[in-house]
Amino acid sequence: MKRVFIIHGWDYNPKINWYPWLKKELENKKYKVIVPEMPNTSEPDIKNWVSHLSQVVGKLDEKTYFVGHSIGCQTIMRFLEKEKSNIKIPKVVFVAGWFKLGNLEDTEVEEIAKPWTETSIDLNIIKQKIDKLVVFLSSNEPYNYLKENETLFRNKLGAKVIILKDKGHFTQEDGVSEINEVLREF
Secondary structure, eight states: OOEEEEEEOOOOOTTTTTTTHHHHHHHHHTTTOOOOOOSSSOOOHHHHHHHHHHHHHOOOOEEEEEEEEEEHHHHHHHHHHHHHOOOOBBBBEEEEEEEOHHHHHHHHHHHHHHHHHHOOOOOHHHHHHOOOOOEEEEEOOOTHHHHHHHHHHHHHOOOOOEEETTTTSSSSSGGOOOHHHHHOOO
């Protein structure tokens, strides 16, 4: 059975934003959908998030898919970088993914983000492990660096990057409770 793991963003949980909607829609398409609650979401830590994802996923296979939102995209990349399997994931979809962030709320948030933005990722390893990567970004991304992130995803990971108009960071606060463009990727 095809499994889809939806990895939520920083300070979120599986019951909000567009995650429940996408879970239901993918289940209607006969996917097994897992939306794990990531640990300590208000202060996400790379090691804890990657370890938790590894435990949740278990054994990777050719029927494993990922959807990430914001820091969830970073988590998926870091998980795949460390994963020893030679399995090629058929499709990964990122929503509001990033390498660089700006316009953060305060110095405390900047300190939490720092390891995520400053700890390098071997993008060549990740590129070899993903058959198709689709990245959705918003024209009015509040955390800046739209062009830089778009260029990195496209040039370093061979991603198909789609910029949607005025979706903010793709959250309920931005009025986003469904993303039909993501669903169409499945």
